[in-house]
Amino acid sequence: MIENMLVMNKLRILGTAFIVVASAAIISSCGDKRSTGWEYARNMYDPIAYNPDQPNKNFKNGQTAQVPPAGTIPVGFDGFFEYPNTIEGYEAAGVSLTNPLPAAPANLAQGKVLYQNMCSHCHGAEGKGDGSIIKQDKFPPPPSYSTGMSSRGGAVKDLTDGKIFHTITYGVNLMGPHRSQLEPSERWKIVMYVHELQKLQ
Amino acid sequence: MRSISLFFRSVVQSLVIICFFGINTLMAQDATEGAALFQKNCKSCHALDRKMTGPALKGVNERREEAWLLKWIKNAPAMIASGDPTAVQLYNENNKMLMTPMPMLTEGNILSILAYIKTEGEKPLAAAATSSAAGAAAVTSSDGGINTYMIIGLIAVILIALFIILALNRVIATLEKLLIDGPDAELELLEVQTESSGLSNFNHLVKNKKFIFFTIILSVIFLSAVGLKGMWNTGVHQGYQPVQPIKFSHQLHAGLNQINCQYCHSGAFKSKNASIPSLNVCMNCHNYVQATEKYNGEISPEIQKIYTALDYDPKTSQYGANQRPVEWIRIHNLPDLAYFNHSQHVSVAGIECQKCHGPIETMAEVYQYSPLTMKWCINCHKETEVNHKDNAYYDDLIAAHEKLKKGDKITASLLGGIECGKCHY
Numbered sequence: 001m002i003e004n005m006l007v008m009n010k011l012r013i014l015g016t017a018f019i020v021v022a023s024a025a026i027i028s029s030c031g032d033k034r035s036t037g038w039e040y041a042r043n044m045y046d047p048i049a050y051n052p053d054q055p056n057k058n059f060k061n062g063q064t065a066q067v068p069p070a071g072t073i074p075v076g077f078d079g080f081f082e083y084p085n086t087i088e089g090y091e092a093a094g095v096s097l098t099n100p101l102p103a104a105p106a107n108l109a110q111g112k113v114l115y116q117n118m119c120s121h122c123h124g125a126e127g128k129g130d131g132s133i134i135k136q137d138k139f140p141p142p143p144s145y146s147t148g149m150s151s152r153g154g155a156v157k158d159l160t161d162g163k164i165f166h167t168i169t170y171g172v173n174l175m176g177p178h179r180s181q182l183e184p185s186e187r188w189k190i191v192m193y194v195h196e197l198q199k200l201q
Numbered sequence: 202m203r204s205i206s207l208f209f210r211s212v213v214q215s216l217v218i219i220c221f222f223g224i225n226t227l228m229a230q231d232a233t234e235g236a237a238l239f240q241k242n243c244k245s246c247h248a249l250d251r252k253m254t255g256p257a258l259k260g261v262n263e264r265r266e267e268a269w270l271l272k273w274i275k276n277a278p279a280m281i282a283s284g285d286p287t288a289v290q291l292y293n294e295n296n297k298m299l300m301t302p303m304p305m306l307t308e309g310n311i312l313s314i315l316a317y318i319k320t321e322g323e324k325p326l327a328a329a330a331t332s333s334a335a336g337a338a339a340v341t342s343s344d345g346g347i348n349t350y351m352i353i354g355l356i357a358v359i360l361i362a363l364f365i366i367l368a369l370n371r372v373i374a375t376l377e378k379l380l381i382d383g384p385d386a387e388l389e390l391l392e393v394q395t396e397s398s399g400l401s402n403f404n405h406l407v408k409n410k411k412f413i414f415f416t417i418i419l420s421v422i423f424l425s426a427v428g429l430k431g432m433w434n435t436g437v438h439q440g441y442q443p444v445q446p447i448k449f450s451h452q453l454h455a456g457l458n459q460i461n462c463q464y465c466h467s468g469a470f471k472s473k474n475a476s477i478p479s480l481n482v483c484m485n486c487h488n489y490v491q492a493t494e495k496y497n498g499e500i501s502p503e504i505q506k507i508y509t510a511l512d513y514d515p516k517t518s519q520y521g522a523n524q525r526p527v528e529w530i531r532i533h534n535l536p537d538l539a540y541f542n543h544s545q546h547v548s549v550a551g552i553e554c555q556k557c558h559g560p561i562e563t564m565a566e567v568y569q570y571s572p573l574t575m576k577w578c579i580n581c582h583k584e585t586e587v588n589h590k591d592n593a594y595y596d597d598l599i600a601a602h603e604k605l606k607k608g609d610k611i612t613a614s615l616l617g618g619i620e621c622g623k624c625h626y
Contacts, residue, residue: 012406013370013415017363020419033442033568038435045436047537053477053529063526087299117461129245132459139489140244140253143301151246151254151301153278173246173254173298176485181467 081184083162085170090152090163097162101188111193114186118178127197140174145197157198164191235317238310242303249321253489254298256291259322262315274311276302351433355426359419366415436536442568443530447506456562462554469543469554477529483507491515532569533558539575549594550585 039045050056056064068074083089083097101107116125124130127145134141143149148156151173152163159167168187171177182190246254261270265287273280273288277300280288292299306314406412454460463469468476484507492501500508500515507513512521535541546552555561559570571577589595601611617623 013363013366013412016416017359017419020359020423023423033440034444036438036441038431040435044536044538045534052474053531055528061525087297117463118467121458121460121464133486136458138458139486140246140248141240142245149242149301149303149305151299153299153302171485174489176481176488178485180479180481181464183471 077184081165081169083166087152090166093162093166094160095162097165099161099165099188099191101185101192103192107189108192108196111189111191114182114190115193115197118182119190122175126200127194128200142175145194146200159198161191161195164194231313231316232320233317234310235313235315236321238306238314239317242301242306243314246300249318255295255300258318262319262322267312267315270315271308271311273300274303274306274314276304278302351430352426355422359422362418362422370411437572437574438532438534438569439572440568441532442566443532445530445566446527447529448503448566450565451561451567452563452565462561469547471544471548473542473544475543480507480511480527484511484513488518532567533573535573549592551588 050064052065054064055062059066083093120131121133122129122131122139123142123145124134129141129144129148133139143151143156145156150156150159165187167175168182168190169177169179178187243258247256247258249257249259251257265273269287277288279302281292281299303311454465455462465478465482466475467478468474487504487507491504493499495501506527508515510525510527512523513519514521546557547554557571561567561570587595589599597615597617601615604611604615612618
C-alpha cells in the first residue's frame with residue numbers, strides 16, 4: 001500500500017512542484033514598468049519644500065519655478081549685456097565689446113569643450129558648418145567660420161568678439177538664442193575658441 | 202537633287218536632335234551646378250516650399266524678373282539702401298532681416314541657381330517621404346539584474362530539493378519493498394485498486410505526512426521568495442519607465458543626431474540638478490525641424506505638442522500669451538533625505554552620464570537604469586579612484602596634505618572652514 005501511494009504521490013508532488021515554480025516565475029516577472037512599484041514611507045521621497053519642477057498652487061501660473069523679477073542679479077553674475085537684439089545692437093556690440101577673459105590656455109581649453117558640447121552638432125567640429133545634424137540633412141547648414149559670409153555683412157572670419165557674443169546670446173536667422181543654456185563667462189570662452197576656428201583654412 | 206535634299210534633311214534633323222539634347226544636358230548641368238551652389242550659399246536661410254529666415258523660393262522665376270534677381274542676389278542690402286520699392290517691401294515683409302550679399306557669385310552661378318530652383322520647383326510634391334528608418338529600437342528592459350538572478354537561484358534550489366526528495370522516495374520505496382515483502386502485500390494491492398476513487402485519494406494524500414511536509418516546505422520557500430523580492434524592491438524604482446507627455450526619443454536626439462547631453466541638460470555640468478530643458482531649448486532646432494516628411498506634410502504630432510505648449514503658430518512664427526510648461530514625469534527620484542549633486546560628479550569627477558543613466562543614447566523611451574540605492578552609491582564610492590591631478594577642486598586638499606607632510610600646522614579655514622555654507626545652511 002505504501003509503495004503504491006508513493007507512486008501516486010510522486011505525480012502529485014511533481015505537479016505541485018511544477019505549479020509552485022511556475023507561479024513563482026510568473027509573479028516575479030509581472031513587475032509593472034509603468035509604476036514605481038511598492039513604496040514604503042513615500043513622504044521620505046517628497047520634499048517638504050517644493051521642488052523646482054513641481055506644480056504649485058501658491059502661484060498664479062501653477063508652477064514652482066518662477067521667472068525672477070526684472071532686474072534681479074544672480075549670485076556670481078559676471079557682467080551686464082546692454083546691447084539689444086537689433087542690427088544696431090549687434091553693430092554696437094561688435095565695436096565696443098571685447099572679451100573680458102584673459103586669453104589663457106585654460107580658458108581656451110574650456111571653450112573648446114563647451115564648443116564641442118554646445119555648438120558642434122550644427123557648426124561642425126571645425127566650424128565649417130558640417131555638424132552631425134547637417135550631415136544627415138536634418139537642418140540647413142550654417143555658414144562656415146573660415147570661408148562663409150555673414151548675413152549681417154562681411155565674412156564670418158572677420159567677426160569680432162562682440163558680434164560673436166551677441167550672436168550666441170540672441171541667435172540669428174535659424175540659430176536660436178543660447179543665453180539660457182550658457183552663462184556669459186561660458187559664452188566668452190566659446191568666443192575665444194571660435195576665433196581659433198575662424199583662422200582655419 | 203533628291204538625294205541632296207534628303208541628305209540636307211537628315212543633316213538638319215540630326216542637328217536639331219543634337220541641339221535639343223545639347224540644350225537639355227546644358228540645362229541639367231546648370232541645375233546640378235545650381236544645386237551645389239544652392240546648398241552652399243542659400244540653404245541656410247531659404248527653402249523651396251516653406252518660409253524660413255527668407256521667403257520660399259518656389260516660383261521665384263515667375264515672380265521676379267531675371268535682371269532684378271541677378272542684382273538682388275549679388276547685393277541685396279545695397280538695393281534696399283538704394284530704395285528699390287520691391288526690395289524695401291521684401292525687407293519689411295521678412296522681419297527686416299538683411300539678405301547676405303553674394304559678391305563671389307558670378308552671373309553664370311546665379312543663373313544656374315535659378316535654373317535649379319526652376320527645375321526643383323516644377324517637380325511634383327509627393328516625391329518626399331523617404332526613409333523613416335530611425336524607428337523605435339527594441340528597448341532592452343533591465344528589470345532589476347540582482348532580483349532576476351535571485352529568482353533563478355531560488356527556482357534552481359526548489360528543483361534540486363524536489364530531485365533529492367524524489368530520489369529519497371525511491372530509496373525508501375525499495376527498502377520497504379524488501380522489508381515488507383509478504384503475502385499481505387498482494388492483498389492490500391487489490392484493496393487499494395478497488396477503493397481508488399477521487400475522495401479516497403485525497404484522504405490518503407492528507408494523511409501522508411511526507412506529502413504535507415513537502416507542501417509546507419515548498420510554500421515557505423515560495424512565500425519567502427516573493428516576500429524577499431517585494432521587500433528588496435520596496436522603494437527601488439529601477440526599470441521605472443513612465444509614459445511621458447511627449448514621446449521624446451533619446452535614441453534619436455542623443456544617439457542618431459549626436460547632440461551632446463549638455464546641450465539640453467546644461468545644468469548637469471554646473472549645478473545640483475541636471476535640469477529638464479525648457480521649451481526654448483527645443484525651439485532652437487524645432488523652429489525648423491517639423492518632421493513633416495514622415496507625416497504626409499503635416500507637422501509631427503509630437504512636435505506640435507511643443508508648439509501647443511508654447512502657444513506658437515508655425516505659420517507666422519509668433520508666440521502667443523497662453524504658454525504652459527510640459528508636465529514631464531520625473532523618473533529618477535532620490536528620497537529627500539539624500540543629497541546628490543550632478544556637477545560634483547560630472548564636472549569634478551568627470552563621470553560619463555552613461556555610468557549612472559545607462560545606454561541613454563539607445564533609449565527610445567527612458568527608464569531608470571540604476572537602482573539608486575545607498576548600497577549602489579557606496580559601492581561606487583569605494584571603488585572609484587579620485588583623480589586630483591589638474592583638478593582645481595582638490596587643490597586645497599592637496600595643499601593641506603603638503604603642509605602636514607612638511608610638519609606645518611594647518612587651520613580650519615584651509616579646509617574650507619570659513620565657507621558661508623558651513624554655518625549658514
